[in-house]
Amino acid sequence: MIRRAAACATGLACVCASPAARAFDAEVRADTQAQAYQVRGPAGTPVLSLRRFTETLTLGAVERVDHHVTWTLRARLRVDSDFGTACDPTTDRCLDELNRSRAAEFAPLAARRTLDLPFAYLEGSGLLRGTTTVRLGRQLVTDALGMFLFDGVRVRARLADVALVEVYGGLETRAGFPLSNGRYERDGIVRADRTGWDPTLAPQVRAPSLAGAVAASLETAGDGVLFARATYRRVWGADGIAEEKLGLSADLTPSDAWRVWAEAVHAIPQRSLASLALGVTHSHANGRVLAFELSRWRPTFDLTAIWSSFWTDPVDDARARAELPLGGDWKLLLALTGRRYALSESASSPDGDALPDVWTVGGDAGLARRSLRTEASLRAHGEGGGLGARVGADLVARTWLSSLPVRLDGSLSAWWVDDALRPDRSLTSFAVVVGAMVRMGRVADVALNLEDDINRIVGHRLRAVAVVTLRSPF
Amino acid sequence: MRAHFALPPIVLVAALTGAALAQNTAARRAPSHAVFPTQSLPLRFDHAQHLRLAGVTCERCHTTAAASARADDRLVPPESTCAPCHAIDRAHPERPAAPGAPAVRCDACHTGWNAADPQRVARVQIPTPNLHFSHRAHVQRGQSCASCHGDLRATALATRLDLPAMESCTAACHRAGGTAPDACATCHLTASDGVLVTRFAEGVMNPPRSMRGLHHDADFWFTHRAAAAEDATRCAACHRDDECAACHDGRIRDRRTHPNDYLTQHPVDARMNSDRCTSCHRAATFCVACHERAGVALSSASAARTTTRVHPPAEVWSGRVVTARHHGVEARRALSSCVSCHTERDCVTCHATLGLGGAGLSPHPPGFLARCGSLLRASDRPCRACHDDVAALASRCR
Numbered sequence: 001m002i003r004r005a006a007a008c009a010t011g012l013a014c015v016c017a018s019p020a021a022r023a024f025d026a027e028v029r030a031d032t033q034a035q036a037y038q039v040r041g042p043a044g045t046p047v048l049s050l051r052r053f054t055e056t057l058t059l060g061a062v063e064r065v066d067h068h069v070t071w072t073l074r075a076r077l078r079v080d081s082d083f084g085t086a087c088d089p090t091t092d093r094c095l096d097e098l099n100r101s102r103a104a105e106f107a108p109l110a111a112r113r114t115l116d117l118p119f120a121y122l123e124g125s126g127l128l129r130g131t132t133t134v135r136l137g138r139q140l141v142t143d144a145l146g147m148f149l150f151d152g153v154r155v156r157a158r159l160a161d162v163a164l165v166e167v168y169g170g171l172e173t174r175a176g177f178p179l180s181n182g183r184y185e186r187d188g189i190v191r192a193d194r195t196g197w198d199p200t201l202a203p204q205v206r207a208p209s210l211a212g213a214v215a216a217s218l219e220t221a222g223d224g225v226l227f228a229r230a231t232y233r234r235v236w237g238a239d240g241i242a243e244e245k246l247g248l249s250a251d252l253t254p255s256d257a258w259r260v261w262a263e264a265v266h267a268i269p270q271r272s273l274a275s276l277a278l279g280v281t282h283s284h285a286n287g288r289v290l291a292f293e294l295s296r297w298r299p300t301f302d303l304t305a306i307w308s309s310f311w312t313d314p315v316d317d318a319r320a321r322a323e324l325p326l327g328g329d330w331k332l333l334l335a336l337t338g339r340r341y342a343l344s345e346s347a348s349s350p351d352g353d354a355l356p357d358v359w360t361v362g363g364d365a366g367l368a369r370r371s372l373r374t375e376a377s378l379r380a381h382g383e384g385g386g387l388g389a390r391v392g393a394d395l396v397a398r399t400w401l402s403s404l405p406v407r408l409d410g411s412l413s414a415w416w417v418d419d420a421l422r423p424d425r426s427l428t429s430f431a432v433v434v435g436a437m438v439r440m441g442r443v444a445d446v447a448l449n450l451e452d453d454i455n456r457i458v459g460h461r462l463r464a465v466a467v468v469t470l471r472s473p474f
Numbered sequence: 475m476r477a478h479f480a481l482p483p484i485v486l487v488a489a490l491t492g493a494a495l496a497q498n499t500a501a502r503r504a505p506s507h508a509v510f511p512t513q514s515l516p517l518r519f520d521h522a523q524h525l526r527l528a529g530v531t532c533e534r535c536h537t538t539a540a541a542s543a544r545a546d547d548r549l550v551p552p553e554s555t556c557a558p559c560h561a562i563d564r565a566h567p568e569r570p571a572a573p574g575a576p577a578v579r580c581d582a583c584h585t586g587w588n589a590a591d592p593q594r595v596a597r598v599q600i601p602t603p604n605l606h607f608s609h610r611a612h613v614q615r616g617q618s619c620a621s622c623h624g625d626l627r628a629t630a631l632a633t634r635l636d637l638p639a640m641e642s643c644t645a646a647c648h649r650a651g652g653t654a655p656d657a658c659a660t661c662h663l664t665a666s667d668g669v670l671v672t673r674f675a676e677g678v679m680n681p682p683r684s685m686r687g688l689h690h691d692a693d694f695w696f697t698h699r700a701a702a703a704e705d706a707t708r709c710a711a712c713h714r715d716d717e718c719a720a721c722h723d724g725r726i727r728d729r730r731t732h733p734n735d736y737l738t739q740h741p742v743d744a745r746m747n748s749d750r751c752t753s754c755h756r757a758a759t760f761c762v763a764c765h766e767r768a769g770v771a772l773s774s775a776s777a778a779r780t781t782t783r784v785h786p787p788a789e790v791w792s793g794r795v796v797t798a799r800h801h802g803v804e805a806r807r808a809l810s811s812c813v814s815c816h817t818e819r820d821c822v823t824c825h826a827t828l829g830l831g832g833a834g835l836s837p838h839p840p841g842f843l844a845r846c847g848s849l850l851r852a853s854d855r856p857c858r859a860c861h862d863d864v865a866a867l868a869s870r871c872r
Binding site for chain 2: 025026027029033035037039040041042043045046048052054056058060061062064067070072074076078080086095097103104105106107108109110118119139140141142143144146147156158161175181182183184185187188189190191202203204219221222223227229239240241242244249251253255256257259261263268269270271277279281283289291297299301303304305306307308309310311312313315321323331333335339341343346355356358360366368370372381383385386387388389390392394396411413415417418419421422425427429430431432433451453454455457458461465467
């Protein structure tokens with residue numbers, strides 16, 4: 001394996017190779033994103049003038065050893081910088097957010113620069129006569145239990161063409177560790193690298209500690225009518241078990257037209273159903289799609305956080321949607337959603353009456369056209385109920401010019417927001433976005449977008465985003 | 475789950491499943507335009523008529539097909555293949571065929587042929603398919619022409635609709651445990667890192683509906699979670715990890731998900747749909763970081779903290795009378811929203827037991843004692859935050 005890794009690394013160093021197919025191939029992609037925008041506190045101060053600069057390098061290399069075996073190396077490295085400030089525009093005084101000796105101004109999660117590794121792994125597939133895939137390194141897993149990032153090894157093996165077994169284990173990627181961010185951790189714990197901090201400074205922020213993770217899953221193999229998968233995962237650290245869940249998913253696709261699926265997650269120490277979802281979809285050969293989905297979920301948190309033992313009520317969702325082809329490249333989308341916060345399922349207090357449920361209803365209507373050169377859509381959304389309301393629409397269009405490798409982007413929005421909890425924050429908002437992307441052959445894309453948000457609270461708020469993408473071969 | 479919630483979906487799913495199993499699914503799908511681009515066939519030709527003739531087989535005219543190993547090989551018969559039967563006379567292209575003899579005029583086959591410009595016919599244009607394909611490999615494994623192209627004895631002009639759609643390949647041989655490789659790259663073109671190429675000048679590939687929810691319909695952007703959660707390894711055939719990371723761990727607001735000026739309306743959306751936020755944002759990292767800096771969080775630095783009250787009046791939000799606007803009810807309804815601003819310490823201040831300086835107000839649900847044992851055994855850290863005698867708890871919790 002070391003020899004394979006060395007071969008991949010050597011190949012990556014030689015990305016000047018031609019794009020022709022061969023046993024070893026590599027690809028490098030660099031993305032540079034720059035954005036500038038403002039965030040105002042509810043009282044108008046402070047004003048965060050964010051000037052963010054993100055550089056991402058993504059590597060991919062593949063070596064096909066024989067008919068079955070392929071070795072793949074994938075890695076992504078990101079530098080995220082924020083040169084912004086938090087200032088009071090009336091006094092022109094800016095907070096010293098990064099100065100740990102000024103507790104009154106210190107923002108513990110603010111950082112000038114972060115360096116992280118979203119993933120980096122070596123994978124061998126088709127091993128053991130094509131039955132097994134092994135992945136080693138930092139990797140992202142997505143399944144019924146959600147997305148999970150860890151450093152370790154994952155083995156996926158086919159058992160006699162009827163089942164697949166997957167086992168993985170390692171260390172969970174947590175905020176505060178080198179080259180890590182806490183994006184995929186369970187919610188509830190604020191972590192950061194506290195090296196050099198005064199112990200009394202920002203006590204709500206905890207230093208990271210190592211957390212082991214093991215998981216196993218069993219699923220049906222092949223493209224049969226029925227698919228089913230069961231997954232168990234456990235994450236534990238110095239404070240005990242942080243997560244222990246069992247996930248089940250099943251899918252019945254008896255024909256091109258029908259699909260029925262279900263998914264459930266059981267939180268084991270909480271002894272409760274974290275989520276349950278059922279869906280059925282009918283797709284007509286003419287492109288018409290009708291779907292109906294039901295779900296129930298309850299938020300879950302890191303078991304080492306106090307929130308995991310708090311009283312939470314389930315939330316039920318029902319959604320019906322339809323996609324109707326209108327001829328040409330046009331499609332009409334319609335959706336209706338109902339949500340129930342099931343407060344009535346438990347008493348408000350041991351001696352009190354149950355509270356009534358909170359309901360929200362919503363809907364979407366969209367008209368979309370998509371062709372090779374042009375995309376246009378009008379999407380309206382509305383939802384409301386006991387928690388407020390939000391109604392609005394976005395008109396989005398993008399088109400490639402016929403004579404130039406240039407794509408023009410534009411968007412118009414109008415939204416009305418009713419904040420039931422804070423009526424003074426209710427408003428109508430308008431926004432306009434214009435942008436363009438220039439494609440420089442297969443090697444580079446350069447895009448620029450400017451957004452102007454207009455509402456009575458912020459007046460005009462400008463947001464500028466520039467993205468440069470470079471791809472190998474250079 | 476209560477029975478009244480569970481029963482309707484079960485009945486619905488059962489009914490629809492029954493209907494699905496009962497329906498005829500034999501309808502043939504057209505192949506993808508991205509894989510087999512649109513062709514121009516200015517021809518008049520009848521396969522059925524030819525195949526009725528004695529001795530005429532597919533191989534008789536498509537002489538090079540059985541040995542073809544590449545998808546870009548030209549397999550349409552040239553004029554010389556027709557000539558043994560059709561006495562084509564280029565010097566006199568307008569001359570009719572003898573009675574009872576096969577047609578000989580150009581316009582017998584070439585539609586739009588113009589006698590005023592007799593040496594020119596409209597070109598047959600069959601773009602190279604965007605896939606790997608070897609007729610030879612299939613013939614060597616005993617496949618007949620009809621097994622992929624269907625029975626052309628009832629077909630006049632064969633078009634791209636007579637080319638096989640993926641479902642027929644996967645149903646017959648290219649499947650797990652089948653007689654042919656099931657890897658996508660067996661047939662589909664791949665980028666240099668092994669991921670399928672899905673965008674071509676002629677169109678964008680889209681998984682067929684038979685592939686368990688992977689078909690990208692117009693709402694797929696908002697519904698792909700279920701497909702990814704079910705079997706993400708299938709997504710990986712066409713999508714790299716960085717495509718997931720670009721949004722789920724991204725640094726630029728995606729306008730497909732968030733409307734313009736979302737910053738202004740995000741509090742209302744988050745209050746109504748905090749579950750959707752968590753698919754890309756971790757409250758205790760992403761939300762807290764910004765809320766602290768903007769002065770919204772109780773843990774914000776004192777110089778940044780807003781003077782505006784974020785919540786309803788204290789007597790409503792924290793009073794003894796519990797209404798729908800009480801913070802306890804809001805927490806029950808959407809605790810993730812609380813976590814987006816508050817740290818544990820904010821809650822412990824009041825909810826800790828008297829012994830630890832709190833007010834002893836329990837945040838636990840009714841019946842908690844009957845199931846807190848497993849939580850305590852998983853981690854006693856949260857218990858210690860509010861309770862001074864965890865050992866005593868261990869004896870009370872089941």
